Amino acid sequence: MTHFLTTSYSVFVGRLLLACGIVFLATGPFLLDASGMQVMTEFMLMLVLALMWNLLAGYADIVTIGQHAFVGVGAYAFFGFLVFGEWNPYLSVLMAGAVAMLLAVPVMVIIFRLRTAYLAVGSWVVAETLMLCAGKLSAFGGGSGISMPVSAVKQFGARIGERYAHIYWLALVLLAVVFISTWLLMRSAVGLGLTAMRDNEDGAGAVGVNLTRSRVLCFLWTAPFLGLAGALITLQKLRVAPPASFSITEWTVYIIFIVLIGGVGSFEGPVIGGIVFFLLREYLAEVGVWHFIVLGPISIVIILIEPRGLWGLLRRFVPGDLIPVSYTPSALKGTKTEKARSLAASTSDVLSQS
């Protein structure tokens, strides 16, 4: 069994599964009924949030628990431009991203003065403050929120099935953009530095990785995507309200579970965590809030066994990344024997580890 897993065959199988997942997502509206589409839309949006939290916490060491700030601000911005500004619906969605990005600048100035636990608490305080401010906006229904008028909703489809499919496509496009662009980022020189920061921050700074600039870049990178997700979440829920749009449970706590269960500091982790989370949620739905109580111990057990989550566990057997971000030597200039030796060395390492 170990033998099967340690071969590159397992990487192939993993990629095949990934490809099947992509095909499934790309054909979703043709296969799923309305409620299935809703669940998958939610899955894709949660995955977007998870990828972003992973980038911040897993690589740049910005362990925020205030991610819901940008989701909420995106939600309110979208609502404002669409309903009050009567802007084009797509432009309103994009504006949610733009506003979130603008907001990221002052937020960064505040929380980047802090580190570790203080940063986490600081980010939470910022998010709660923004939620309170949102509750003061009487045009947006104050503390109890406001529903989207029918005319605005109908711009995304007159019939309900049509609308669900429309939102699904928007979520899929967002996920694709987030996934591909973040993958390209991680493949770049910046990403190489971020991966080094993940493993050893001091060490990364010591060989020339600009830690400050990397952090700023990550923060500005994630904010607009969080805002865009906030807009699409609003489209799904058809209303904005401070506690729902700025929900720390849904947009931060669940997201942290997803990333921790799946594996922090990898591309595969959030994907695996997202799938596990949704399966658990669907099957534990009957037990109500208990699924929340079940999730905690599960993630703690996983982390205790392997800090890098389920993907970290699998990675002990699978010899390569499914979504490759690492650099490999272009062509081994050495002789064939050298090549064989280095291969043998890496294989024996994998074996000795498992």
Add this chain to the structure above:
Amino acid sequence: MLKLVDVSKRFGALSVLQNLDLTVAAGNVLGVIGPNGAGKTTLFNIIAGAQVPSAGQVHLDDRDITHVKVWDRCRLGIGRTYQVPKPFTHMSVFENVMVAAVHGGRMGIRAAKEQAQHVIELTGLIHRLRTPAGHLSLLDLKRLELAKALAQKPRLLLLDEIAGGLTESECDTLLEIVKTARDQGATIVWIEHVLHALRRIATRLAVLHGGTIISSGAPDEVLADSRVKEVYLGV
């Protein structure tokens, strides 16, 4: 090329360096010796920018770099090995060195790949090219430290105890590597307890004791100094 002026470093009540002055001319190989806890690594931390001195300045080529960040100093040409290695544990040896070449050495990806391959071969890690750094032995980790420093093509190379635990022939190889770096124009400061290695390459020697340099100059003179014999060689 490198000049420390009146540098002091305190950790709370503990004063590690006191009013230290040091000048290293371009092209020199300065050996730094001193008993354990003398503050040698702290001195490197201050030169490389990992720590800010409590007082005093650091100059590189007549530029005051006392408050320049550690990553910017890499870009100014300071390369350094750490006594306690700082590997990127989940990245391969190749990627570890790539990080240094791309960021510290400001190379494009393609040039960095070649440079990484080159220094990995040079430091004898080629058979570990794809091994995650977390799996290396301590000796290989020290080689990796050296490879990362060299990959940046530094003008000023700081080596912190890299010869410990090497066999004689490995030590010869190491000296060849350092000589190559010197011949390519790098100025070198080398902290080492393995004296015979230093004596074969150092143009100058400095002895650190009690937070200051108690003697410096040509290696033979320094080693003949009575105070040095007393504190360091224990004679």
